[in-house]
Every structure is written in structure tokens, then in C-alpha cells.
Amino acid sequence: MEMREATPEERKSFYTEEWNKREIPNFILHTLSLREFGFDLDGTGPSHRYNQFTTVEQLEDFMRNRAPYSAFTSVALYERPSAREGWLKAELVLDIDAKDLPLKTCGCSPGSVCERCIDGARKVAMEFAETLRGDLGLRDVNFVYSGRGFHVRVNDEAVMELEQTERGQIVEYLTGSVIPTDITMAFGYSKVFRERVARTFEALDEGQLLKVKGLRKSLVHRLMAEKARALEAFRTGRFEELSSFKDMGPKTFRQLVEFLRRVNSEFTDGKVTIDTKRILRLPSSLHSGVSMKCMFVRDIERFKLEDAVPKFIREGERP
Amino acid sequence: MFPPEYLAVLDPFADEAKKIVGAAPPFDAMPQEIVERAVNRVKLSSKEMVVQPDLESIQAEILSFYLMCQGVASVSFPYSHETRLISNATRDTIRYRMYDLFKRGQEDLCMKAVRRSIKLVELEDGDRAKIGGTNIPREDFYKLRDQKLEEDGIETVDDRVLPQYLPKYGVRWTDIALLLRYRRAELTKLYLVGGWAILTARDLWDFYANFISVRTEEYVQSVYERIAESGAQPSKALVEVGGRISSLLPKELEFREKFARMPAGRLRPEFFPPCVNMALAGVGAGSRNYAIIMILTPFLSYARIAPSGRVATRVADFIDDISIVRDEIAPPIFEAAERCNPPFFKDQPQEKASIFYHMGFGMTTDPTLADSGRSKWYRMPNCSKIQMSASTLCKPDEFCRNIKNPLTYYFRKRSEHTRAGGGG
Ligand code: SF4
Ligand SMILES: [Zn+2]
Numbered sequence: 056m057e058m059r060e061a062t063p064e065e066r067k068s069f070y071t072e073e074w075n076k077r078e079i080p081n082f083i084l085h086t087l088s089l090r091e092f093g094f095d096l097d098g099t100g101p102s103h104r105y106n107q108f109t110t111v112e113q114l115e116d117f118m119r120n121r122a123p124y125s126a127f128t129s130v131a132l133y134e135r136p137s138a139r140e141g142w143l144k145a146e147l148v149l150d151i152d153a154k155d156l157p158l159k160t161c162g163c164s165p166g167s168v169c170e171r172c173i174d175g176a177r178k179v180a181m182e183f184a185e186t187l188r189g190d191l192g193l194r195d196v197n198f199v200y201s202g203r204g205f206h207v208r209v210n211d212e213a214v215m216e217l218e219q220t221e222r223g224q225i226v227e228y229l230t231g232s233v234i235p236t237d238i239t240m241a242f243g244y245s246k247v248f249r250e251r252v253a254r255t256f257e258a259l260d261e262g263q264l265l266k267v268k269g270l271r272k273s274l275v276h277r278l279m280a281e282k283a284r285a286l287e288a289f290r291t292g293r294f295e296e297l298s299s300f301k302d303m304g305p306k307t308f309r310q311l312v313e314f315l316r317r318v319n320s321e322f323t324d325g326k327v328t329i330d331t332k333r334i335l336r337l338p339s340s341l342h343s344g345v346s347m348k349c350m351f352v353r354d355i356e357r358f359k360l361e362d363a364v365p366k367f368i369r370e371g372e373r374p
Numbered sequence: 375m376f377p378p379e380y381l382a383v384l385d386p387f388a389d390e391a392k393k394i395v396g397a398a399p400p401f402d403a404m405p406q407e408i409v410e411r412a413v414n415r416v417k418l419s420s421k422e423m424v425v426q427p428d429l430e431s432i433q434a435e436i437l438s439f440y441l442m443c444q445g446v447a448s449v450s451f452p453y454s455h456e457t458r459l460i461s462n463a464t465r466d467t468i469r470y471r472m473y474d475l476f477k478r479g480q481e482d483l484c485m486k487a488v489r490r491s492i493k494l495v496e497l498e499d500g501d502r503a504k505i506g507g508t509n510i511p512r513e514d515f516y517k518l519r520d521q522k523l524e525e526d527g528i529e530t531v532d533d534r535v536l537p538q539y540l541p542k543y544g545v546r547w548t549d550i551a552l553l554l555r556y557r558r559a560e561l562t563k564l565y566l567v568g569g570w571a572i573l574t575a576r577d578l579w580d581f582y583a584n585f586i587s588v589r590t591e592e593y594v595q596s597v598y599e600r601i602a603e604s605g606a607q608p609s610k611a612l613v614e615v616g617g618r619i620s621s622l623l624p625k626e627l628e629f630r631e632k633f634a635r636m637p638a639g640r641l642r643p644e645f646f647p648p649c650v651n652m653a654l655a656g657v658g659a660g661s662r663n664y665a666i667i668m669i670l671t672p673f674l675s676y677a678r679i680a681p682s683g684r685v686a687t688r689v690a691d692f693i694d695d696i697s698i699v700r701d702e703i704a705p706p707i708f709e710a711a712e713r714c715n716p717p718f719f720k721d722q723p724q725e726k727a728s729i730f731y732h733m734g735f736g737m738t739t740d741p742t743l744a745d746s747g748r749s750k751w752y753r754m755p756n757c758s759k760i761q762m763s764a765s766t767l768c769k770p771d772e773f774c775r776n777i778k779n780p781l782t783y784y785f786r787k788r789s790e791h792t793r794a795g796g797g798g
Contacts, residue, residue, distance in 0.1 A: 142772045191547065192506075192569015213548040213569075218772070220790070221554045224561040233562040237521060241511040243565040243572075331772065 058168070058345040060098075063122070065367045069341050070122040073366050076115050078339035080351040082146075082197060082210040087111055089132035091139055093334045095125040098343065101334065107137035124343045127334035130208070139332065144215035147193075147222060148335065149183050149229065150327040151176045152204040157321040158258040168203045168345075170360055179322050180205040181355055182254070183229045186247055191225070198352040199335075200363050202342030205352075206335055219329040226328050232320030234312060239292040252315045253289040257282075269310040274302040341365060376427045376483055383425045383432055384471060384487035386439045386464075387589055394436045401441055402609035409611075411438035412445060413618045416463040423467045424474055439464070443590060445615030447597035448608035450682035452782050453789035456620050457594045465587035472579035477534050484575075488582045492550065494543045497572070505544045506568045515541055518565060522574055543578055544570035550581055556790075558584040595786070599778040603756050613685045620683040639680050641702065645791065646673075647783035648769045649760055654706060656713025661764040666711050666718055667725070669767065669780070671732045672754040674703045677784050686753075689734055690746035699733065699741055754781045 061069070083090065092106040092114070103123075108114040118126065130148050134141025153168040153176040161171040180198055184207055187193045195210040214225075227233045228244060231251030235244050264275045277300055278285050288296035297303055303311075327333055336342065338351040348363045382391035398404075404412075411434055414422075425435045442460055450456040472484050488494070498504040503515055518541045523531065531539070546569055553559040559581065564571040573581070601608055608616075646654070650673050653665035681692045689699065707729055711718035719726055727737040735741035736748030756779045761768045777783045 140770070142775075189568065190566040192566075213546070217548075217551055218555055220557065221551050221561075224554055228561045233560075235562060237517055240514045240517055240565070242508075242514060242567055244562045248562075 058347065061341065061343040061346045061365075061367070065346070065365075066122040066124065066341060066343055068367055069365050070119050074118060074339060074341070076111050076339070078350065079111065080197060080199075080338055082195065082208065083128060083338070084111060086132050087114065089134075089136060089143065091129040091131070091133060091136040091334065092337070093127040093129075094121070094123040095127075096121060096123050098124040101125060101127055104334075105137050105139060107135075118340070123340070126337040126340035128337045129332065129334050131332050142331070144212075145331040145333075147209040147211075147214045147217065147225065148328060148333070149180070149207040149226070149323045150201075150204070150335075151179045151183070151207070151323050152201070154203055155321070155324065157318050158255065158263065160258065160260070173204065173360060176204040177355065177358055180207050182250070183207050183323070184355070186229050190228070190243065190247065198355045198358075199338045200348075200350050200352050200358065201336050202345055202347040202349045202363070205355075208335075219331065222329045222331070223325060226323065226325040227320075230319045230322055232316055234316055238294060245292065249290060249292050251319045252312070253286055255315050255318050256289050257286055267311060267314045269307050271302050271307075274300060274307065277301065376480070377429065377432070379429060379432050380425075380427050380483070381487055382436050384468065384475075384484070385490060385586065386436060387586070387593070388487075388490065391436045391439075394433050395440055398433070398437050401437075401444055402611035404437060404441055404611070408434055408437050408441060409615060411435075412441035412615050413622070415439065415442050415467070416459050416619060416622055418463070418467060420470050420474075423470045425471070441612075441615055442619065443594050444597050444608075445612050445617075446619055447594045447601065447616070448612040449616030449620055449684050451676070451680060451785050452595040452598050453591065453785045454680070454682050455623055456616070456682060457591055459623060460594070460619065461587045461590045464590045465583045467583075468586050469579050469583035472582065473538065473576070476538055476575060476579075481575075484579075488578055491582060491585050492545055492578070494545045494573075494578070495570075497542055497544060503541060503572075505570050505572065508567050510541070510567065510572065514565070518572065518574065522576055526576070538575040538579075541565075541572045541574050543573045543575070545573060545578075545581075547571045552588060553581060553584050556584075556588050558588065595777070595782055599756060599782060602753050602779050602781075603758075605753060607687065608685055617684050639678055641674065641678050641706075642784075642788055645784050645787040647774065647777075647780045648771055649757075649767045649780055650784075652767045652769065654710045654713075656710055656715065657767065658715050661766055662711075662714045662718050663722075663725070664764040665767060666707060666714070667728055667732055668752075668755060668763070669760065670707045670710055671729050672752050673780055673784075674706060675699070675733050675751070676754055676781055678703050680785075686751060687734075688747040689751060690743045694743070696741060696743050699730075699735075703733075704729065754779055 088107065088109045091104065092108060093101045094103040094106065095101040096103050108117070129136065131145040132143045133139060134143060153172040154163070154166055156172055156175055156179070159172050159175070161169050163169050163172055184196050184198070187196050187207070187209060193209055193211040193214060197208045197210065199206040199208060228247065231248040233248075235248045237245055238249065239245065261275055261279050264270060264278065265272065285297060285300070288294060294308070298305070298308060336349040338349055340349050341347075342349050346365060346368050348365055350363050352358050379390050379394070381388050382394060385391065415438060425431050446454075446456045446460055476484050495505070497510070503510045519539045522539050528535065547561070547564060547566060548569070550559060550571070554561060649669060653669045657665045675689070676686070678698065679689060679692050684691060686692070693699070711725075726739050730739065730741045731737050731749045732752045733741070734747055734749050734751035735745040738745060755763075757768065757774070758778070760780070773783060773787060777786060
């Protein structure tokens with residue numbers, strides 16, 4: 056997969072030939088005039104802020120004429136978006152950036168992404184969405200491919216007026232970054248925590264486990280040798296099973312769980328979620344840094360990276 | 375046997391309670407036994423928490439509640455230690471009353487009160503508890519019960535206690551977001567199924583009591599802002615009640631504050647509201663005077679000194695070292711004045727003295743504690759006044775939606791930060 060920067064000419068051709076306002080999802084379209092738009096016009100950063108468009112045609116004119124390097128829109132709705140004033144409410148968002156995922160096994164250098172880590176991000180987005188829809192009973196949970204990861208964007212009225220503290224607690228819940236009171240319950244947070252911990256544990260290799268404070272080498276070997284058994288214990292909450300591993304005293308066990316909990320918290324950037332004035336990449340627009348389309352994903356299970364590749368890359372036309 | 379007014383005992387903000395207050399004598403002329411009850415409310419024994427179901431007792435209960443709140447608002451500030459003291463006491467009192475009433479077979483009465491604040495459904499009964507079509511597994515049901523029993527340290531249960539520990543209700547978690555905001559509940563501690571938090575009666579009392587407690591804090595805030603609005607001093611009677619409650623604060627609190635790594639009152643610019651930040655950055659000729667004298671001077675002095683325990687008339691009543699004024703409060707004001715365009719004191723040097731005048735030291739540029747009280751210590755104007763007098767300085771952010779006075783902004787934000795675990 057080619058991920059290179061787009062040239063100004065390619066941007067221009069993308070916005071005149073390929074970009075279509077119909078690819079802007081409804082949750083943005085229906086509230087377009089209440090959102091702040093921000094742009095990075097030439098690749099120097101999103102400094103062109105405080106823009107408001109009352110109709111999608113105005114936005115269309117702008118995109119076609121300026122062919123921005125990047126385009127963003129606020130998660131918040133405002134009375135006066137062009138002044139970022141009169142905050143009304145904001146989407147609940149989770150940002151899963153493939154380049155920042157913990158425990159990558161694809162061998163990508165820090166800061167870069169490949170198809171494998173993008174697929175990892177996709178799975179994390181799906182996990183979050185399942186909990187948002189299930190435990191939290193929320194509707195209108197949307198996915199956006201951001202160009203190098205995924206945004207989960209919830210437009211359910213029930214959460215749009217929440218403030219930072221509550222949003223922070225949602226992040227804790229979704230990621231499994233708090234140790235629950237009772238680990239063995241069939242439903243609720245207890246289950247979410249077990250699933251997340253198991254997923255994290257499964258992805259760990261010996262080298263990473265050896266870095267956990269208090270874990271002896273012999274124990275790490277044993278855990279790896281019998282990974283399936285250990286994993287099952289995490290999944291079912293039967294932690295007695297884990298203490299049957301030699302050298303796994305209560306203190307060691309606590310240190311291991313504490314480590315897993317901390318890794319769990321790194322699957323999304325909580326700062327993005329609690330920022331109720333954030334701007335996020337506009338679905339339909341071009342991520343010029345990697346020449347990928349940021350796009351609304353209707354069916355996350357069947358998402359294919361090819362769908363996000365703009366024509367100028369597919370056709371290999373390099374003017 | 376319980377008159378309809380009894381609901382006020384469980385919800386001091388209910389219409390039944392408002393009616394009682396409306397018909398009562400003014401709060402600065404309350405009978406002595408109401409005054410005593412207002413002060414004692416923060417140290418009631420569980421027996422004293424229970425209110426007899428007669429009209430007179432109900433009235434005394436409600437009037438003393440409001441007197442307590444107004445007293446505290448007169449001598450301290452929103453989210454002060456005094457405010458916390460009465461809000462916690464209110465929480466404990468309401469929670470105990472619910473528990474006690476339920477035990478005495480008054481479940482309907484309890485639920486009537488709760489339903490006014492919290493929308494809830496009962497779990498579908500039958501063979502298994504069910505909500506929104508989902509069965510709650512048997513084991514989870516009993517684990518939830520045992521968790522709560524353990525939390526309360528209850529080992530032997532009898533038939534009157536046990537029912538309060540069985541999961542029985544469902545609440546949309548988004549309906550109790552206020553409790554999450556104030557850290558009175560935690561999302562990861564709730565048992566959530568399809569958006570429903572499954573609760574026992576005992577959880578319900580807890581959440582409900584916390585709702586009333588949060589509302590008590592908000593009520594103190596609104597009284598504080600009303601006092602700021604009027605500009606008048608609160609009445610002597612209220613000040614006396616507030617002062618007596620203040621003196622009941624645990625002494626070790628003072629101790630802790632004195633020896634804390636950071637002086638408790640030290641100014642925390644990260645919690646300043648937008649208008650204060652604008653003023654600090656220096657402003658143009660048009661609003662210079664207002665920004666420096668009417669906004670910064672009262673804001674920084676009240677925020678730093680955080681007068682509590684008696685009515686704020688003299689700075690010297692609250693500090694015993696003038697360097698707080700000279701080295702902590704005055705310098706940022708003078709620097710902001712310098713940053714104005716044109717610099718404020720350049721063409722109006724006499725305004726230097728005016729700053730200390732507005733803090734109550736009379737016209738001077740060299741204040742001493744002995745001067746304190748020579749003039750009035752001006753209060754912080756409410757937002758509405760600032761918007762009228764210097765509209766360009768008010769650029770409200772999200773947090774401004776919840777407050778009517780910039781000082782409330784500061785105290786509230788600081789307190790939320792502390793509660794969120796950020797440390798004082
Ligand atoms: S609303 Fe009040 S606190 Fe907020 S900026 Fe305006 S005056 Fe200041
Ligand atoms: Zn990779």
C-alpha cells in the first residue's frame with residue numbers, strides 16, 4: 056500500500072473530479088451550519104479555523120476552489136460556530152489511531168502505519184462500539200476511517216451534553232482501564248474488563264512480559280508456554296487458575312493485572328474524547344499526508360482499505 | 375399517618391417544601407429553636423435525623439435546612455469547606471431517612487420522593503430478573519446483593535434489612551450523569567445492561583441522597599450569587615448561623631491546610647474564568663478602569679483570601695499577614711494595569727490607591743492590616759453586570775453556563791478538579 060504525500064495537483068484533481076458532497080455522512084450534513092470547520096490549506100497545520108458554512112453548497116465551493124491539504128469539522132455544535140461560541144452539545148468520540156496502538160506486532164516504526172495495524176485499529180473500534188451499543192445502550196454509533204485509524208462518533212442525544220468528567224469515565228469503561236470490584240460477573244463492566252485484559256494479554260509476547268515489574272523470568276516462560284490456559288482464565292474471570300502458575304503470588308498477580316490495565320488505557324487517546332470542542336477530520340475529505348480518503352464507514356466488518364484509496368493513487372497517475 | 379407535606383422531609387427542594395418556606399417568617403427572624411436546629415444539622419445522630427410526621431416538625435425541618443444553607447452562603451463561598459460540610463450532612467441525613475422509612479414499611483413514600491428526581495423502572499419479576507428483554511444471570515443478581523452487604527459491613531441480615539439489598543430497579547445511566555460529573559458515582563462501578571444501571575434500593579437511596587446533596591451545593595451557590603448581586607451585607611442572623619456552623623468544622627482541617635505543601639488559598643490561574651484572563655492580559659482605554667478596579671481587584675482578593683467563617687467586611691479578619699495582599703494579590707493587578715493600552719497608571723496614577731481602596735484599605739498605596747476596614751471591601755459583580763458594563767470582557771466558555779459570578783466559576787472549577795483527583 057502506497058502511503059505518500061499528495062501533491063497540490065493531486066489535491067486539486069481529487070477535489071474537482073472525485074470528491075462528492077454526498078459522501079459527507081448525515082450526522083454532519085444535518086447539523087452542518089452549527090459546526091465549526093477548520094482547514095489546513097497548504098500542509099503547514101490546521102490554522103484556518105472558525106469557518107462556518109450554512110449550506111453544503113458553500114462548503115462544496117470552498118472545497119473545490121481551495122482543495123485543502125486537510126479538512127476538519129468540530130464534534131461540537133454551536134450557536135455561533137464562526138466564533139466558537141454558544142456551545143450546545145458535542146458528539147461523543149473515540150479516536151483510535153493505528154500509529155499509536157500499544158503492542159504492535161507488525162514491526163512498523165513508531166509514527167507510521169501499515170495495513171495490519173490499521174486492521175488492529177478497526178477491531179478496537181468495533182469492540183468499543185459493541186460496548187457503547189450494548190452496556191451503554193447507545194444508538195447512532197458511527198465509524199469513520201480517518202486515514203490512519205478510526206473515529207467512533209456517537210450522535211445519541213443521551214450523551215451529547217455530557218461534560219468532561221463523564222466522558223472521561225466512559226473512556227475508562229470502554230478501554231477497561233479500571234480494575235473492577237468483582238471480576239467474575241457475567242455482565243456489565245466486569246465482563247468488559249475481562250475481555251479487554253484477555254485481548255491485551257493475548258497480544259503480549261515474551262519480551263513485553265519480561266518488562267513487567269515483579270514478573271520472574273520463569274513465570275513469564277510458563278505463562279507463554281501455557282498461554283491458552285492463562286488466556287482462558289482471564290476470559291472467564293477464574294483467576295484462581297492463574298495463581299496456580301508457580302511464582303504467581305498475589306502481589307505478582309496484582310502487578311500483572313495493573314500492567315494489563317495500563318496497556319488497556321492506551322488503545323485510545325482519552326484527551327480527544329474529553330475535548331468537547333475538538334475538530335476531527337471531515338469524512339469525504341483527503342488526508343493528503345498519506346493520500347487516503349477519510350471516509351464514513353457504513354459496514355465496519357467489511358471495511359476494505361482499498362475503498363479509501365483515491366483515484367489518483369489507484370491509477371498511478373503522477374502528474 | 376404521613377401527611378403529604380412529609381415529602382419535603384425527603385426532598386427539601388420539593389414544592390411542598392417551597393410552600394412551607396413561602397409561608398414562613400423571614401429568615402433573619404426565625405424562632406430560636408429553628409436557629410439551633412439549623413446549626414445542629416451537621417451533627418445529628420441517626421435518631422435525630424428522623425422527623426416526626428406532624429406539621430410542626432416538618433416545618434422546623436425545612437426552615438432549619440434553608441437557614442443552614444443561607445447562613446453558610448453568607449459567611450463563605452460556593453464549594454467552601456462549610457458548603458461541603460452541610461452538603462455531606464444533608465446526604466447522610468436523607469440516606470438514613472430513606473433506609474429507615476423503608477425498613478418501617480414506607481417503601482411507597484420513599485419511591486414517591488425518588489421518582490421525582492430519578493426516572494426508574496422496576497425489574498421484571500418472575501422466575502428471573504429481567505430488563506429490556508435481557509435476563510440478569512442468577513449469580514450476578516446475588517453477587518450484586520453480597521457486594522452491597524459487604525460494602526455496608528452487614529453480616530447478619532434480617533427480613534427487614536435484606537430487601538433493600540436486592541437488585542430491584544433499573545435507571546438509565548445517562549439520567550444519573552450529574553452524579554458522575556460530581557464523582558458521586560462511577561461508571562465502572564455500575565452494573566450496566568443495555569443502558570440500564572441495575573440498582574438495589576440501598577443504591578437508590580445513595581444516589582438519591584447524593585442528588586439532594588449536589589442540589590444543596592448548587593443552592594448555596596445561587597444564594598451566594600444573589601448576595602453578590604444585591605451588593606448588600608447579609609443579615610446579622612444569617613451571619614451568626616453561618617459563623618456557628620463554620621466553627622464546627624473539624625479543627626484538623628485548619629491544621630492540614632497550614633501544613634499542606636501548597637497554601638490552600640494560593641491562586642490557581644488555571645481555574646480563572648475567561649473575563650479575568652482577558653483583564654489580566656491588559657485591555658484598551660474603554661474598559662481599562664472596569665477591568666482593573668471592578669473585576670481584577672475583587673476577583674483576586676476574594677479568590678485568594680477565600681473569606682469564610684464570618685461575613686467578608688474586612689480583609690484583616692481573614693489574614694494575619696499583609697504580604698498576601700502586597701505580594702500575591704496586588705502584583706498581578708499592577709502588571710495587568712501596565713499591560714493596558716495605554717498603561718493604566720501612566721495617565722491615571724491616582725488609581726493605584728483606588729485598588730487598595732476597593733479592598734477596604736482606604737485611599738493608600740501602602741496598605742497595612744490596621745488600615746483594613748477604612749473603606750468597603752467591594753464584592754465581585756455578577757456576570758450579568760459585567761456583561762452590561764464591559765461586554766467585551768465576557769467571552770463565556772462552556773463552564774460559564776453553570777455560574778452567575780466569576781468567583782463561582784473559580785471555586786467550582788477548582789473543586790471539581792480536586793474531586794477528580796487532581797489534588798488541591
Ligand atoms: S460568563 Fe461570567 S465568568 Fe464567564 S466570562 Fe462572562 S463574566 Fe466571566
Ligand atoms: Zn503496522
